[in-house]
Amino acid sequence: MKKKLSGSICNVNINSTFNNILITLSNLKGDVLAWASAGQKGFKGAKKNTPYAASKTAQDIVEKGKKMGIKKINIIVKGTGYGRDSAIRTLSNLNVILIKDITPIPHNGCRPPKKRRI
Template sequence: MAEQKPVVRKKKKAARQVSTGCAYIHASYNNTILTLTDAEGNVLAWASAGHCGFRGPKKATPYAASVIVKNAIDKVQNAGLKDVHVFVRGVGQGRESAVRSLNANGLNILSIKDVTPIPHNGCRPPRSRRV
């Protein structure tokens, strides 16, 4: 009979306590993604509408944004996150709803900054047609 090796279990990582962090909201036309980080930018939790079970056009709705905020905050409950600086990127429908949901789910919002990329001079225009 073959010898059985004892099962080695890794120790569970101790949850670090973080009181202040950042919330990055990426709201596109197709999806909404929320990332919660500590002050240095190390990711504590993330959630997206597709990951939460929304499919197709429902992913970019304000309701989906509020659901993903609830999902992400549940993941960082043991980290002790209380205050967040919010950075919003994109033009989707979930922008405002996600910020409101952060406040409604018990996080204190310290600042809101729009970091949507804006082209300075646009892309290169097409060449003139030769007929």
Template sequence: MADSDEKKPAKTKAPKAKTEDVEAAVSAAPPESTSAAPANAEAPAAPAKPAKKPAKAKKEEAAAAPAPEPPKENLSLDPNDVEKPKIIKAKGSKNVHTGIAHVLSTFNNTIVTITDLKGNVIGWSSAGKVGFKGSRKSTAYAAQMVAQDASRQAMGHGLKEVEVLVRGPGAGRESAVRALQAIGLDLTVIRDVTPVPHNGCRPPKQRRV
């Protein structure tokens, strides 16, 4: 009986020792940080994205926006109103003081070519080269800009006097001649060299407008 009494207290002491070790481990563990957010806490809401405008609204805004005004065409050919060009001496300038200005004016375009007395080109321009497109190439304003551009190139070679040869029935023939005079060139002769057929090819039919 004495042996059984000694064994019983030994069995009851063992679980007490285990509980004491667990309590010591728990007390030694660092306390949980209070800054941690609880599991059930809601995440901060993301910033709302701006609502996309529908395609129809964008088209309506584009249609409502005022269209840019086209540049006004200055048709003044007064020498006082026309800006004098800044003449820069061209590379390999030929020192040509007298030349011939060939003005080709058609219903669709205006081309000005300036040559020396031997026919060597010293300056040329056309409505497309100056920046006009479509039906604007046949206007009188385009012919004025073409003549100024071609004469600016020729004056870089020292041109001062020109003989003007006009060819074609276009609307820019007179404007081109006036622009050549307004820019500072001396016009010695103005000739109309439009070819006239002596019952040659059949002309095109009339347009039905």
């Protein structure tokens, strides 16, 4: 753990995929203060992408943040996994200022295949 941050605002990045969930706690400059993943918490295989695993992972980040003295957070969510909502609900134990979704959305899709020549 790094030094105590008294009442500062930090970012919490949630990267939720279909295989795992990664939650990173960083300051506003982008320096990582703490991180947790469902695999690190002991979940294996298909259990890593469940809402229960996401809430346990987020609870770990909340505890680490409270030890550092963090009071306010910005939540940045990326991905389409199942644990997004439960992780956000668990992180609401800290004072949430902003929730931002930066999931990439394709605007025109893939290029269609060439026309078949017979």
